[in-house]
Amino acid sequence: MKLSPSIKNFFLPSLNRSLLRRILITGLSCYLIFTYLLIPMRIQGRSMEPTYKDGSFAFCWRPKYLYAEVKRSDIVTVRLSGKNTMFLKRVIGLSGDTIEFKNGMLIRNGTEVQEPYVKYRNPWNLKPRTVEAGHVYVVGDNRGTSMSRHRFGHVNQNRIMGGVIP
Amino acid sequence: MCSDPCAVQFLSFSIDRDFDRKELTDHILMMKKTLPTTRFTFHDTSIAFPEENRAAITTTLRLTGKIANDRFTDAYEFDIGAEKIEGKWLFSSFTVVEFMEQ
Structure with missing residues (x-):
């Protein structure tokens, strides 16, 4: 079978200055976008879990909060000392909100909150606390572990790196 | 590697005191024995020199391993102080940054 020159040129392009420029621009764009x-x-x-399973993949979309405020129920990435290790958490309280857990149920500003995304629940009990200005309250969706083993709480908003896709 | 004494602050485990070199070595060895399959890796490390013969290191320690056939993973942010004592750089303090409080 003989390939037409246009198809052959598409899959096996000749190495010239234009091709090298395109490879360089594509490589640089990928680097900037994915970094x-x-x-x-x-x-x-x-x-x-069960929203994001152990071993699955997702993307952190950094510009999400450039022009938008963090909302309740948003899933956010919280940085540690850099962007190579981040915590994935759900925002359950904004500044001024009072957060409490009673027998595993989230109580926000004195009202019980229905959380359809929570499938595993232990009877967590946490005294009410008010979220300070410039902070949010984050927690994971898997409440099936003991409260002491789950990393959650009050975090400065400048630690939020972005939203999550998908 | 560490100065004698070396300050350790890990407030969520109620640790905030100076450790002598032997005590610190014993704790590290005990942790290694208790968690033999645990992998410790450091990420996002930055070093600043606020004054001569002093360094401030910020890093993330990532732990991955197994406890009773159950896989676990965790991460902690550390602020580490280092000092140049008699020509040698030694770690003088370890602080776990508690950026998420219940």
């Missing part, structure tokens, strides 16, 4: 805008993440741990 600063859409950071690929491999999820390790079960704190967000």
Whole structure:
């Protein structure tokens, strides 16, 4: 079978200056996008199950909160000392909200909150606390572990790196 | 590697005191024995020199391993202090940054 020159040129292009320029621009664009805008993440741990399973993949979409405020129920990435290790958590309280857990149920501003995304629940009990200005309250969707083993709480908003896709 | 004494602060485990070198080595060995399959890796490390012969290191310690056939993973942010004593750089303090409080 003989390939037409246009198909052959598409799959096996001749190495010239134009091709090298296209490869360089594509490579640089990918580097910038996947390093600063859409950071690929491999999820390790079960704190967000069943929404995100251990070993699955997602992206951190950094520009999400550039012009938008963090909302309740948003899933956010919380950085540690950099962007190579981040916690994936759900926002359950904004500044000024009072957060409490009673027998595993979330009580926000004195009202019980229905959380359809929570499938595993232990009878957590946490005294009410008010979220300070410039902070949010985050927790994982998997409440099936003991409260002492689950990393959650009050976090400064400047620690939020972005939203999550998908 | 560590100065004698070395300050350790890990408030969620109610640790906030100075450890002598032997005590610190014993704790590290005990942790290694208790968690033999645990892998410790450091990420996002940055070093600043606020004054001569002093360094401030910020890093993330990631732990992955198994406890009773159950896989676990965790991460902690550390602020580590280092000092140059008699020509040698030694770690003088370890602080776990508690950025998420229940």
